[in-house]
Amino acid sequence: MVDLGTGSGAIALSLAAERPHVNVWAVDRSPDAVAVARANLAGLAGSAATRVRVVEGDWWGGLPAELAGHIDLLVSNPPYISSGEMAELDPQVRDWEPRMALEAGQRGTEAIEAILSEAGEWLAERAAAVIELAPHQAPEAEHLARQAGFVAEVRADLAGRPRTLVARR
Numbered sequence: 001m002v003d004l005g006t007g008s009g010a011i012a013l014s015l016a017a018e019r020p021h022v023n024v025w026a027v028d029r030s031p032d033a034v035a036v037a038r039a040n041l042a043g044l045a046g047s048a049a050t051r052v053r054v055v056e057g058d059w060w061g062g063l064p065a066e067l068a069g070h071i072d073l074l075v076s077n078p079p080y081i082s083s084g085e086m087a088e089l090d091p092q093v094r095d096w097e098p099r100m101a102l103e104a105g106q107r108g109t110e111a112i113e114a115i116l117s118e119a120g121e122w123l124a125e126r127a128a129a130v131i132e133l134a135p136h137q138a139p140e141a142e143h144l145a146r147q148a149g150f151v152a153e154v155r156a157d158l159a160g161r162p163r164t165l166v167a168r169r
């Protein structure tokens, strides 16, 4: 499986720890995030640590070409704040998180679109993609996923808000 925009590696490392047979590629464009994820990987116990690779790169571009068509699961919590929304963001988030972790572009869905547009080349048959988004982005994200050839739906989080795109080939 692949975690695109892994940040500290929280999702990638958790999945490796929870699922004893998965191999995980964790990708981030930020060298600082990669360093943190690698430090966290060093603290991971047992066999999970041997099944995670943390690499620096731009979304799918961080992966070796031979993985194309062989990935069973994509997870991503990408940046999804629009440039206009940045000013209204809670200062506790805006002033402490790196901008690259938050701001996606003018629309807010640019990163989701970039990930979905190439997903078809990398995912195996019957693979799934699970991507976090903001509630108001649900219709556009479903549209982008269908345009990329997926069957897609947005599922609610525990508070009942539409927050997760689940797409299947």
Ligand SMILES: C[S@@+](CC[C@H](N)C(=O)[O-])C[C@H]1O[C@@H](n2cnc3c(N)ncnc32)[C@H](O)[C@@H]1O
Residues within 6 Å of the ligand: 004, 005, 006, 007, 008, 009, 010, 011, 027, 028, 029, 030, 033, 057, 058, 059, 076, 077, 078, 079, 100, 101, 102
């Ligand atoms: C919202 S944070 C999520 C971090 C982590 N996955 C989590 O859930 O805590 C988004 C991450 O995407 C990374 N990112 C932004 N643009 C990227 C790109 N073009 N390619 C790869 N990673 C990128 C950021 O550096 C940041 O670590």
